[in-house]
Amino acid sequence: MRYVIIGAGAVGGTIGGRLAQAGREVVLVARGAHLEALRREGLRLVTPGGAETLRLPAVGGAAELGALLPGDVLVLAVKSQDTAAALTEWAALPGAQDTPVVCAQNGVSNERTALRLFPQVVAACVWLPATHLEPGVVVSHTAPLSGILTLGQYPGGVGAFTEQIASDLVAAGFDAPVAPDAMRWKYGKLLNNLGNALEALLGRDGLAGNEDLYLAVREEGERVLTAAGIDWATDEERMAVQADRMDVRPIPGYGRVGGSTWQSLSRGTGSVEADHLNGEIALLARLHGTVAPLNAQLQRLVRQFAAEGRAPGSLTAAGLRELPAQESGQAATR
Numbered sequence: 001m002r003y004v005i006i007g008a009g010a011v012g013g014t015i016g017g018r019l020a021q022a023g024r025e026v027v028l029v030a031r032g033a034h035l036e037a038l039r040r041e042g043l044r045l046v047t048p049g050g051a052e053t054l055r056l057p058a059v060g061g062a063a064e065l066g067a068l069l070p071g072d073v074l075v076l077a078v079k080s081q082d083t084a085a086a087l088t089e090w091a092a093l094p095g096a097q098d099t100p101v102v103c104a105q106n107g108v109s110n111e112r113t114a115l116r117l118f119p120q121v122v123a124a125c126v127w128l129p130a131t132h133l134e135p136g137v138v139v140s141h142t143a144p145l146s147g148i149l150t151l152g153q154y155p156g157g158v159g160a161f162t163e164q165i166a167s168d169l170v171a172a173g174f175d176a177p178v179a180p181d182a183m184r185w186k187y188g189k190l191l192n193n194l195g196n197a198l199e200a201l202l203g204r205d206g207l208a209g210n211e212d213l214y215l216a217v218r219e220e221g222e223r224v225l226t227a228a229g230i231d232w233a234t235d236e237e238r239m240a241v242q243a244d245r246m247d248v249r250p251i252p253g254y255g256r257v258g259g260s261t262w263q264s265l266s267r268g269t270g271s272v273e274a275d276h277l278n279g280e281i282a283l284l285a286r287l288h289g290t291v292a293p294l295n296a297q298l299q300r301l302v303r304q305f306a307a308e309g310r311a312p313g314s315l316t317a318a319g320l321r322e323l324p325a326q327e328s329g330q331a332a333t334r
Helices: 010-021 032-041 080-091 110-115 160-171 182-193 196-207 211-227 235-242 260-267 278-287 293-308 317-322
Strands: 002-006 025-029 043-047 050-054 072-076 101-104 121-127 137-140 142-144 147-153 246-248
Touching: 002 010, 010 025, 010 043, 010 050, 010 072, 010 101, 010 137, 010 147, 010 160, 010 260, 072 080, 080 110, 101 110, 110 121, 121 160, 121 182, 147 160, 147 182, 147 235, 182 211, 182 235, 196 211, 196 260, 196 293, 196 317, 211 278, 211 293, 211 317, 260 293, 278 293
Parallel strands: 002 025, 002 072, 043 137, 072 101, 101 121
Antiparallel strands: 043 050, 121 147, 142 246
């Protein structure tokens, strides 16, 4: 199997780099300065066990690859706000209809988007602490496992190609449980990711002593999922799988600075995935006759930060608490 990693950033670069180290064929897809660095110098993958520069094929998009071959797997690792555009591009290639797509992303909307264009979609719940702030460099912070990716065919079940993908990921240093209810695990991850916006707005230091803010946002998310009749995997279930096999370990010169939304603001990308995290809760609330003012507020604030190019951590907890969290509309009167 050849793995085409669409979005070779923190998550995609770690998955692609580890697969390549395990002897699998990998093509990286990137853009801008990161693509230039990959072509010029290779992918520098930094882990607690050391650093290695991997010389891998790197392309800027589907047109450069030309066609998808039998046995190819598309690993979608772009941020959720970029999913539709990326999939539309790759679906136009010859061979696309026979190619499985693995959605290795936060959020729960990507799989549905992929299934509009590709008959074979794999949901992947990704627990993979990694950082990409410098072109050509990806840092994977955990050991002995580089991550846990729970896989399942979308919308449910287990396909033969899912088992093969899982086998390759295990060989590459990941745990890859195969579950017919992988989306249940992704909804559990969604609840955890509701704190990404808080981390981006306040910074990691700003979160210290203000854990009640995260708890309130998460409790609101749980209430909304319950109203929508959606089940999710609990933190206790996740920890039972993770155990002590995926510990964040210090890497000299490469501290764990922040999660995916924090990194997007730090790189000044101009967009963030809050619409598909906190915004997913706000959407479900509106669909099911309730409100989610805290998540709607965080969604708006992070979008504003991205549009204005503000640095992560430039809002204080006190400032956030002073802002009114309101969600008006018909749902509020029910």
